[in-house]
Amino acid sequence: MTLKLTPIGDSVPAADLLNGLNPAQTTAVQTTEGPLLIIAGAGSGKTRVLTLRVAYLMRLGVNPSHILALTFTNKAAQEMKERISHLVGSHMAKSMWAGTFHSIFARLLRQYADRIGYTPAFTIYDTDDQTAAIKAVMNQLGISQQVIPPNGVRGRISSAKNSMISWQEYARSADSILEKQTGQIFEEYEKRLAQSNAMDFDDLLLNTIRLLEHHPDVLDQLHDRIRYLLVDEYQDTNRAQYRVVNMLAKKYRNLCVVGDDAQSIYRWRGADIKNILDFERDYPEAAVVRLEQNYRSTKTILAAADSVIKRNSKQLKKSLFTENAEGEKITVLACRDDREEADMIARTVRSRISQYGYSYKDVAILYRTNAQSQALEDALRRGNTPYHIVSGVSFYKRKEVKDVLSYLRILVNPNDSESILRVINEPVRGIGATTLDRVQEFATRTNTTVFDALKKAAIIPMMQQRAIKAIQDFVGIIERFQEMLYELAPASLAQAYIEATGLPQMYKVQQSEDALDRWNNIERVLDHIAEQQELDETLTMVSYLEQIALLSDTDDPQLGTERIAMMTMHAAKGLEFPLVVIAGLEQGLFPLAKAENDINEQEEERRLLYVGITRAKEQLVLAYAERRYRFGELVFSRPSMFLGEIDKETLAPSARSMTGNNSQQAAPRPSPAYSQSSQTESYSQIPMPKRYTSVSQPKARGVQGPAKEGPSTLTTGQRVKHPMFGAGIVTAVSGTGQSEKATVLFDNGQKKQLMIAFARLDTL
């Protein structure tokens, strides 16, 4: 309220940073020495406190490079850095250490790679690479993929690693045949990755632990450097992360962890809620601060969230309150099926937007599973409502994009077997499965890498002359460009190299729409490297590849644009919206079927709902359907048990009766919300959609025809600006969602097709 134009930079005194904080927040910022547990309820200004705390440290004279902040997402790290740079200037912010566990440790491991038997150019394997490696290993061991699904093996190996169980320990404690076989695969998998000079995500943590345990001098150096350690979302740390954090904090014990046990939703990937529950036991001298005032939501929303979460057993003591207004009651939409649910949600959202003056970006639709987005998308499209999906099929998961990245990975790390096997016959070079079997067999027998085996192709028994020639050509391309790796800048090297592989040409000559799409995506990747290089002159191929590997799908560039956001509740963590819709509140879906009989799973689902509800600032809408298509089949379901747990006082009157008693929920009823209009909605004024007569009626999903064409923020004729190509005019828009493309005629005469989600286009 005071118009204070504080210049950004060195002129903000430490004490001024505390302006406007409540007592708990002030304590959290000021308690800089010793261990500190901040229990930060939803919407309690956690990020603000964290960033102020760092800024405060810097103002007290702490060297920014002595501060390390660990987060779970790139987004969180990015936001923290940005806000800190606003408080203390970008030069200070830049020299502090802030990033995800994985990115910080990847950097550390590159620096000390030789200490643990890797080269600094090691490759980071994503889930697909892991699965590929596991399949190869199972082949080698002669274990059928029918009997043991590779994906299951990957899951078991990953959770073992998350709990810091080595393959030796795993094999020793294996009881069942399944576990014994998994143990075998685990062993070979580890060897294969080591030989490939590759690490999976879990290895980034485990190898850091190994490094610090076996090389005390490295740990000493780090101890010297990291005097203040901050860990965000501490409730989501797994065993390995817990271990690293404690090792790093050991010397100065200036460890500040922030979290909310009520928002722990990653148990399935090894997060151990005990880490936060036991913090005071681990650090008996710890100060504990509870941020209990919520600045985000209305009293109604907070009460609803509280009524749900208090059903859970284990919890850290805290009671959230808010001084915000009472706010609107919560609406529950009872629907016949998923299509009607989607329609009602779409219409509710539109009517609220016009009624309350919201804009599209003020609205989020949240759901439990990604599959649910389909029906919602259709409904929004039909109503021409702009939306975007956070985390769909990532651009980087596309085949042609992965192929390009694999080629690049081979260049910096020729031992990367998974990448070689992926692209060696892409485009077809006449190197088939039989040939590759022989190569791999040879590699295993002589204990060499696949790349070395390829170089010796001529002496491998049974090899066809034609195959040898093809392999030599392939190896030739790689070796030729390897020589230029440290001479050419990444962008031009990649351009020439990918050209030489023949991959883009393969798609270009096919001329089909799909092929041209793929060709275009390849161009996009190459352009992206050029863009990144321009932003960061020190960019190397290794650092580019690492950046891509550690990118997550939730790092969505379109967030905050003028569209409704749709995402899973997991992806919504940390975000907030004035109006939030949660869809699919049904038994078997939310909570998921497997959670219905498992109390721990059920509590996690409940926490997930808590996260969902507390994303809402002003209004909340909940929806469920009585039947729904799941894997193409119509299934019936009862409303979620969670609906009955929400404090009735917070629900709008029309909704109250529907969830009143549980006994009537079993029988399918006509949907009440349609007939009894709630206070805020009057559906009677909106034309009813055509009745969806029966189960047998095929769902006319807009698969074919122009119906698929979604609304876009970009329209033909609009002027836009691209960071590389300059200004231009949009001549066409095609595709939807993540793959939405705009054809742009730039002023310099170039015509390009750009992925809207990918190219940073600004409207003019």
Added chain:
DNA sequence: ACTTAGTAAATTCTC
């Protein structure tokens, strides 16, 4: 060795 057709399986969430 590669293409195609047909069948089976899968659907949670992430760095």
Added chain:
DNA sequence: TTTACTAAGT
């Protein structure tokens, strides 16, 4: 409904 793998045909 879509994707992924297998088997048979060219």
